Amino acid sequence: MNSIIALSLFGIANLFLGFLNNRKILLPATLAFVLVALGLNLADWNQEYLWFNNMLRTNNLSVNFASVILVATFLVVAVSRGFGDDEEHTHPAEYYAIMLFSVVGAIMMVTFENLIMLFVGLEILSVSMYILTGTDKRNLRSNEAALKYFLMGAFATGILLFGIALIYGATGSFNIHGIEALVLTAAGGSAPALLYIGIVMVIIGLLFKVSAAPFHFWTPDVYEGAPAIFTAFMSTVVKTAGFAALFRLLGGAFTGVYGTWIYILYFLTMLTLIIGNITAVYQQSFKRMLAYSSISHAGYLMLTATAKVAHTQSSILFYSLAYSVATISAFAVLMVVAETKESNAEKTNENFDIFNGLAKNNPLLAFVLTVSMLSLAGIPLTAGFWGKFFIFSDAFQRGIVVPLVVAVLMSAVGIYYYFKAIISAYFKEGDVPAIELKPIYKITLIVTTLLTIVLGIAPDLVKSIF
């Protein structure tokens, strides 16, 4: 819990560091801040506390989710490379500060005990992301992405809030354990219609945020328009936090009226998997493909988020970790290749053909890209395989056969479009000059790749902790 307070202070400290005319210190300072927050977060391990008048609860589940979020943040910050040397148009101190603030929101979404805190955390996270999406001020695509994200996000917040208001009207409480108890008694048959409508609206509001179909329309545009580094942040941290919140509501507060929402969620899961995977096949842009891939991964996560059984939480955590690590390394390779081509005054478009001939001069980058693509596709000996395996076996144990069959078929479709990037890198003719990587960048890429492979060989290293 102290990590929330610390991160807020660190964010302000970061803003002040911006006054020093030394951009070099920002990156190590931010990395140190995130590490300190991770340490403070782990200090809450094996303790169950309520904070701030029952507003927040820390337990092992929340510590785990917050750790995944902080690790993802650390990796994203490590590959951000101080946002270039453009003195006039970039403001790295502010970007890092806003990233730290948004992590505060993400941790609040993981630890909330009261729906007020869910709302405030969600808004801290979302408002920060609106700003970060629009940071490329001169770029019309970034502008457009920011406006779309903002309008869609505010709309989703309105729906979520109306749902919360209706739940409050039906149960008279914002506390999720209070709601859980009242929902259980109401489930006997006397529950007012307000409760059901409210629950469905809250679920819709959260599904908007995690970009599940049919509420995914903003995702490809926003992911494509935003600067790649913030897309990486968005598709990992925001998604993990959103699923943590969804899981805590579905697995806790709303379990009493399971029957009202479970079939809606099964249907939306299948829709998300089909739309995400099939549309990704047709994409020319690598970044847009990763956006659809993030929609399809939301589908896999929804398969487990629908119920609280013994292994569910560790499956979600493992999947989030595997997905975050692989996505960040994919975006890191994309960023460094796009930047090199740009500095050679070549026309870049972030399409698949940007990787043509990557393996010839940059074997390390091509290998990192390959491992991350294999992990996202769920090929054995990568973390992504075990993530999918745990999720599918959970679904099988709970006997949800139809969504499971759809998920398995769609993960086969996924292999096609992930392999397009690998084929470009190894088998297509093209010319990518040898890229000189900064040490921290190189180390981060090696760490993410090693993590993916090690978790692919020995998943129990992490799975047993979760």
Added chain:
Amino acid sequence: MQQMQQIPDVIKLIPLNFYVLFSSALFCIGIVGVLTRRNAIIIFMSVELMLNAVNLLLAAFSSYRADPSGQIFVFFIMAVAAAEVAVGLAIIVMIYRNIQTIDVGILNKLKW
């Protein structure tokens, strides 16, 4: 002070169903506005209308249940909505500077 204590009683003169229906109507007007309008500022106003429908509903439930936490939530929503307005208007100004319009129909560089 005495008048303050009467406010819940005054609110209760109108049946709770009326508040729910009224708020829902406001909320639906907001949704229709978001979905049909092309001007970014009007869309934004419609979103605010949705939030205010929620505020009204929370205040009504809170009075009927004699439970202050609903009204506390209203303050949170107001504060967060103000922060959202600040960021949203900044984004709209940024777009206006670049393309001299805030019609969302013009913004189609990214295909849906």
